[in-house]
Amino acid sequence: MIRIALLGAGLIGREHAELIQTHPGAELAAICDPSPEGKALAERLSVPHFSAYVEALEKTRPDGAIIALPNRLHEAAALACIDRGIASLVEKPVADTVAAGARIAEASEDRGVPVLVGHHRRHSPDIRAAKKSIAAGELGGLVAVNGMTLFDKPEPYFQAEWRRQPGGGPLLINLIHDIDALRHLVGEIESVRAFTSSAVRGFAVEDTASIAIRFRNGVLGSFVISDAAVSPWAWEYCSGQALYHPSQPGPCLFIAGRKAALSVSDMYLWRHAEQDHHWQHPLLREHRPGDGSRTYVNQLDHFLAVIRREAAPLISARDGLATLAATLAVEMAAREDRTVTLDEMLATAGQRAVA
Structure with missing residues (x-):
């Protein structure tokens, strides 16, 4: 059993x-959370409870650790795990700043202790199927991508003051998942341009954003996101894989290539019947379904393999750093009304993009 x-x-x-408790190959070694709710959860699950994570790591000596702390605490907790040779799964974002993420990546690489970043969509059957189709060349050379994440968060969600302030909006909370999926499927991002609006709620933080993306491989993309719009067009709905949202099967991401196009998450491939056909010929529609697995179970299975040193992290700390930098670039591009490159973002911490 992996602890x-x-x-x-x-x-x-x-x-x-809950996932660890129901997994046949894992068990909870400890729960560390100073809140009464954390203590109550530990008591309910009959596992040791701690208020300080260093004490929890020292006294229980786990095989691995899941870091689901506030973003500003990710760096210190990840470094504490690395110092003790403990593999960790760090919930997104890898850190609250590019510099902090860079320090985690460097420590992980220098010490040879793996860090897996919790961008769970890479473990989702629809994203897996899309990656397989692209890698197999079914779409040919990629040309363009378009996507959206549109949903309506309720008023009580914003009772927390931090959700009404910069950093508490859909860019860093939600878009970061889409950015990671785009990097995974399409390629590394070269630069972004963006516009944001807070016209719906009037908060200091954005409620809507539109983004133009240039990828290093020449692909161009666009994306729109809002947490103030009613729609079924978001991965959380379309994939049927989210923990807290209803399933609304359909597409939310469209990837077009020289040979075919693919819609995700409904996973339809559109192609010509003959190689010499073009826009005046009808298209054939073929289904590319996933394997029916569950995203978060897949992620835990992978993390156990990482802990056992049987697999390299699918999303390493450096990979997560590139996703964080790209997401922060969107915020900067909108705030400063200019194009922002990933090289510029990473240079602030003396880093380079993932090759």
């Missing part, structure tokens, strides 16, 4: 606890 310490027992932390 895992859970650092942070908030909404996603509690889901991790």
Whole structure:
């Protein structure tokens, strides 16, 4: 049995606890969370409870740790795990700043202790199927991509003051998942341009954004996101894989290539019947379904393999750093009304993009 310490027992932390408890190859070594809710969860699951993560790591000596703490605490907790040779799964974002993410990546690489970043969509059957189709050359050379994440968060969600302030909006909370999926499927991002608006709620933080993306391989993309719009067009709905949202099967991402186009998450491939056909010929529609697996179970299975040193992290700390830098570039591009490159973002911490 692989023993895992859970650092942070908030909404996603509690889901991790339940997944570990029901997994035949894992067990909870400890829950570390100073809140009464964290202590109650530990008591309910009959596992040791701690208020300080260093004490939890020292006293329980787990095989791995899941870091589901507030973003500003990711760096210190990840470094504490690395110092003790403990593989960790760090919930997204890898850190709250590019510099902090860079320090985690460097420590992980220097010490040879793996860090897996919790961009769970890469473990989702629809994203897996899309990656397989692209890698197999079914779409040919990629040309363009377009996507959207549109949903309506309720008023009580914004009772927390930090969600009404810069950094608490859909860019860093939600778009970061889409950015990671785009990097995974399409390629590394070269630069972004963006516009944001807070016209719906009038908060200091954005509620809507539109983004133009240039990828290093020449692909161009666009994306729109809002947490103030009613729609079924978001991965959380379309994939049927989210923990807290209803399933609304359909597409939310469209990838077009020289040979075919693919819609995700409904996973339809559109292609010509003959190689010499063009825009005046009808298209054939073929289904490319996933394997029916569950995203978060897949992620835990992978993390166990990482802990056992049987697999390299699918999303390493450096990979997660590139996703964080690209997401922060969107915020900067909108705020400063200019194009922002990933090289510029990473240079602030003396880093380079993932090759």
